[in-house]
Amino acid sequence: MKAFYFASRALWHRRTTGLFIALVWALGLLGIAATGRMERSLEGQLTQTLEGTDLLLTAKGSPTQAILANLFHIDEPTGNIGREEAEKWLTHPDLAHIRRLAYGDNLHGQRILGCDSATWTHIPIRTLQGNWPSAPMEVAISEAIAQKEGLHIGATFHGGHGTVEDLGNHDDHDYKVVGIFSSRTPLWNTLILTTIQSVWTVHEDDQDAYTAVLARIKNPMTRLMMPGQIQRNSTFMAVSPAMEANRMMGWLNQGGQVIRAMSWLLTLIAALSLVLLLQSHIRERLADYALVRAMGGSWGQIAGLVLWQNILLALAAITLTYLGLLVAFYLQSYWLPEGIWLNETVWWDLKFDLPWLLLHLFLAVFAGIGPWIWLQKIPLHRALVDS
């Protein structure tokens, strides 16, 4: 432990340069750690959200936008589809767990989603006080919204038109809270749920229209064929969310790979800086090290003095990385939509970090080996006389 102490003091003596290298290194590590976490978190949420949904019927437009709007509730819907035409397809024997959705209003930017009763069984519920809506203008709200808006069971409010704020209020229609729930899936906690009839009541022009229909396809063969078949023979768009999600994950992975490559580049630059920092320090203090050897310091002791300095810098970089992850986790509400906030369990699942933590400690040791060998080979006589 003496070597650790002497090395830490030597490092502290040139802490400004050390901190700069640790910061560059931490930036690289942060990129690697955060990208992996975001991918795992989003993949988990995607899988959870798409579970039981093999088909999405909605107005023609961008499939990605349709999925983001109707499954993740974070984008504008592509439009409405006719109820009568949709219902004809919904009699298909391979379709199950059909959920009809209708968008219309919001409360201070929080979406009011019209659903049929099949949706209630689809929501992974943690708690429910009161009931799910069963009559027009009844709503169930999440605990988070109840707290934010100061609403309770029996309370009433007006909705604003559209899915975003400031498009005008529907002052002549009151929504009434009949249930307060909390879901295990964060995106549901961002919604106000009501019956489809409520949306039709408020928007008389959009009666007999759905924003989307979601369903499970029982037969795997039909699962492949059906979206294309509907697309060709109807006025609306039929999307296989799983296929679209795969495509989205593909984009994310590509983006992740770019970030990862840049992060590795940063860590390599940091490792190189580490070699140079150590080398220049040893050159500058060559006689000090030479005297330690002249006094009988063994190769192991010299290794301890040199390598601990790099290991300490690596540990500083790792600490800064976790601080960065902590900041990123708590600041995500500013840069990510609430529905896709990163999963806390995934974010702090440290077992995924072990390989790269070990790799970077190895890199720190490796970066110290060159200067250490050089130090072992210097002629002590010259080092002492020339200094």
Added chain:
Amino acid sequence: MSKVLESSSLMVTFSDQVSLHFPPLVLEAGEMVLLQGPSGAGKSTWMHAIAGLTPFHRGTVDIHGFATLYAGKKAPKQWRRSAVSLLPQKPFFWNSLSLSENLGLAAWAKGIDPPTMSLDALGLGTKGAQAAHSLSLGEQQRVNALRSFLGNAPVLLADEPTASLDDHNAAAVMALLRAHLEKQACGIVVSSHDHRLVPYMDRIVTIG
């Protein structure tokens, strides 16, 4: 008196094929020898050869209690740790460590317990926590001498220990060396041009 050091004629050859030849040297316990010679005669090289810091190419060095060091052989760690102690001209303190910690570093390198001797003896008792470079040159050289006493090696080689010191500090360093010599019955070789040291010496060896 018993012999603590017996060095035969040593030859040190450098990479440019220049060779330096040094006469035999015998050092008795309790004896302090002044090594004199013009600059470039190889005083430091001779000392470093005896200390095992630079290889020699002819001759042998015997130190009481240790295996003979032969020409062309690398000095074992134990030789540098316990057989010979070096008092370099410049103290080479680690600027990241305090004075006491620098003594601790030396003890750690020698594989012995941290020094129990007090800096009080040098009149520096209150300065143990200070960085070495905050001390005067004279104070630094006294601590440098104190550090070379660690481990009580039978042979102490002091390379120009008073080169940059005023009379007062030079006397203080020599008094420390003399006290150590008497207490430990070791042998001390001092290389220097400094004629002020002559009265402290038992013998003078001139080379070059």
